[in-house]
Amino acid sequence: MNPDILLVDDDESLNRLVHQYLTNQGLGVRIVTDGEQAIEQILSSSPDLVILDIMLPGADGLSVCRAVRPGYAGPILMLTALGDDIDEVAGLETGADDYLAKPVRPRVLLARIRALLRRNAASETSTTHQETISVGDIAISRSAMSVQKSGHAISLTDSEFDLLWLLMSKAGQILSRDDINQQLRGLEHDGLDRTIDLRISRLRKKLDDDPKEPTIIKSVRGKGYIFPQ
Numbered sequence: 001m002n003p004d005i006l007l008v009d010d011d012e013s014l015n016r017l018v019h020q021y022l023t024n025q026g027l028g029v030r031i032v033t034d035g036e037q038a039i040e041q042i043l044s045s046s047p048d049l050v051i052l053d054i055m056l057p058g059a060d061g062l063s064v065c066r067a068v069r070p071g072y073a074g075p076i077l078m079l080t081a082l083g084d085d086i087d088e089v090a091g092l093e094t095g096a097d098d099y100l101a102k103p104v105r106p107r108v109l110l111a112r113i114r115a116l117l118r119r120n121a122a123s124e125t126s127t128t129h130q131e132t133i134s135v136g137d138i139a140i141s142r143s144a145m146s147v148q149k150s151g152h153a154i155s156l157t158d159s160e161f162d163l164l165w166l167l168m169s170k171a172g173q174i175l176s177r178d179d180i181n182q183q184l185r186g187l188e189h190d191g192l193d194r195t196i197d198l199r200i201s202r203l204r205k206k207l208d209d210d211p212k213e214p215t216i217i218k219s220v221r222g223k224g225y226i227f228p229q
Contacts, residue, residue, distance in 0.1 A: 002028040003117055006047035008038040008064065009079065010057055014104065018051070021106040027113070035059030042068045049116055051109075052096070053079045062094050069095035073158075075116035079104065092198055097159045099195065119162070119184065133168045135227065138207070138216070140168055154206055159184075163199050167217060167227040176224035200225060 005022060009015055010033040019029045030047070032038045035058035042050055042064075050072075054061035065076055078096040092099070098112055131142035137150045145161060147154040156164065166183055167175065175183075177196050200217055203209075209216040218226050 002026055003048040003113075004045075005029045005049050005051065005113065006032060006038070006041060006045075007051045008032045008035070008056065008061070009051070009053040010034070010055075011053070017106065018104065018109065022110065022113070025110055033057070035061065035064050038064050039067050043071050046072060047074060049074055049113060050076045051079065051113075052076055054081070062090050065094040065096055075119070077109075077112055077116060092157070092159065092195070092202060095157050097157075133165070133171075135168050135171050135229065136216075138168070140165055149207060156203075156206060160199055160203055160206070163196075164203055167225065171227045172229040174220050174223050174226045179224065 005027050007015060007018055007029055009018075009031075015031050015033075019031060022029045030041070032041050033056075035056040037058065038050075038052070038056070039059065041047075050068075052061045052064060056064070059067070061078060065078065068076075075097040076095065078099045080099050080101050097116055100109060100112055133140050139148045140146070140161075142165060145158075147156055147161065147164065162184055163180065166180065180196050200219075201211065204211050204214055204217055207216050216227070218228060220226055
């Protein structure tokens with residue numbers, strides 16, 4: 001069956017463009033133009049992926065994301081204003097898996113969608129036995145989707161969890177932004193894309209890692225990030 005995509009945007013011209021392009025690529029696309037309706041549709045029909053604009057009538061995209069996250073485990077790709085760091089940070093904090101700045105380029109959108117669907121499918125088919133990694137005072141469990149630091153639970157979004165798992169599974173190795181993007185999103189790193197940096201910043205904050213002198217997730221100038229062994 002074709003993947004079921006729910007497009008939530010009130011821009012009619014964009015909706016026509018995206019609907020036609022994605023349909024031609026073999027994806028099923030439904031359109032909702034109101035935030036309140038989007039919440040109802042997401043929770044009742046559980047689409048394979050949601051494309052969610054931030055600026056919506058009824059309820060804005062951040063409110064929609066926050067409302068559905070407890071009951072919807074699928075990927076959410078958020079559309080943000082071009083270069084608006086506040087939108088990017090807020091979207092990732094409320095549970096979005098990825099973001100894309102407008103104006104939307106159809107081929108880039110398709111690549112992001114396919115990467116998210118692949119990642120979600122891989123997660124659903126992963127083994128169910130307990131998989132844990134412990135480095136220092138941090139323990140992460142893949143099957144339980146849990147993180148603990150010094151015995152205290154740390155709440156992470158799915159995307160933050162995936163990033164931390166990758167860093168901890170490669171502890172002691174420097175991972176470039178391109179390495180991380182390829183592993184988590186199936187895409188080469190775009191020099192203007194700050195998703196990885198924003199997620200690192202959020203992880204440091206949640207892990208109580210000093211952003212000025214981080215010791216848990218270190219920056220390696222000109223190379224990337226490392227989770228020390």
